[in-house]
Amino acid sequence: DAGVIQSPRHEVTEMGQEVTLRCKPISGHDYLFWYRQTMMRGLELLIYFNNNVPIDDSGMPEDRFSAKMPNASFSTLKIQPSEPRDSAVYFCASSLRRLAGENTGELFFGEGSRLTVL
Amino acid sequence: EDQVTQSPEALRLQEGESSSLNCSYTVSGLRGLFWYRQDPGKGPEFLFTLYSAGEEKEKERLKATLTKKESFLHITAPKPEDSATYLCAVKVSYKYIFGTGTRLKVLA
Numbered sequence: 001d002a003g004v005i006q007s008p009r010h011e012v013t014e015m016g017q018e019v020t021l022r023c024k025p026i027s028g029h030d031y032l033f034w035y036r037q038t039m040m041r042g043l044e045l046l047i048y049f050n051n052n053v054p055i056d057d058s059g060m061p062e063d064r065f066s067a068k069m070p071n072a073s074f075s076t077l078k079i080q081p082s083e084p085r086d087s088a089v090y091f092c093a094s095s096l097r098r099l100a101g102e103n104t105g106e107l108f109f110g111e112g113s114r115l116t117v118l
Numbered sequence: 119e120d121q122v123t124q125s126p127e128a129l130r131l132q133e134g135e136s137s138s139l140n141c142s143y144t145v146s147g148l149r150g151l152f153w154y155r156q157d158p159g160k161g162p163e164f165l166f167t168l169y170s171a172g173e174e175k176e177k178e179r180l181k182a183t184l185t186k187k188e189s190f191l192h193i194t195a196p197k198p199e200d201s202a203t204y205l206c207a208v209k210v211s212y213k214y215i216f217g218t219g220t221r222l223k224v225l226a
Contacts, residue, residue, distance in 0.1 A: 004161075031212060033214065035216075041218070042205075042216055042217065042218035042219060043162075043205065043207075043216040045213060045214065045215065045216075048212065048213065050212065055212070056213065091161055091162075093161075093214075097212075105149075105150060105167065105209065106152055106164040106167055107152070107162075107164070107207075107214055108164070109161030109162050109163075110161050111159075111160060111161050112159075112160075112161050
């Protein structure tokens with residue numbers, strides 16, 4: 001399996017521009033998570049989906065942030081308009097509900113999208 | 119409020135000098151405690167899952183233990199390649215809440 005795939009890996013944009021980050025989860029996983037990582041605050045959960053349905057978006061900082069999951073193999077996180085304080089690394093992760101056997105219910109992370117807003 | 123605290127924030131060890139990292143938590147309804155390793159510019163990589171107090175898991179030079187209030191990641195005779203940030207996370211319902219990590223540097 002290719003793992004969780006995120007794009008772009010790096011994005012530099014001007015304040016006020018729209019930013020769209022993309023994620024392809026591991027095939028068969030039924031949970032998808034978006035996290036933001038900064039030095040000051042570590043990994044913060046923004047939103048998570050179960051079977052393509054948003055379950056908890058209480059971590060989304062404000063209305064400028066939105067996330068969608070139109071199907072089981074694709075999700076987007078959009079920031080409009082972007083601000084310098086949005087600069088961070090954004091991670092997508094997926095997991096499978098823990099079942100008996102080898103699956104331990106852990107999160108599998110992508111390599112992240114590093115966003116810089118000037 | 120569910121909370122995860124890791125200590126120390128940073129740790130420098132000489133090669134071969136064993137030590138422990140701490141992860142303390144206050145959550146309602148723990149459904150698992152996870153340890154991850156993160157290298158610079160990479161996503162976190164899964165190490166261990168612990169589910170109940172008294173449980174232990176080992177992998178090479180690493181051993182993770184769990185009590186009702188905290189978890190330890192013991193590093194025995196570390197090598198420079200063990201240098202990384204170590205993150206712990208607790209699973210509450212279907213959410214994973216992370217600590218801010220311990221940055222480990224092992225000197226040759």
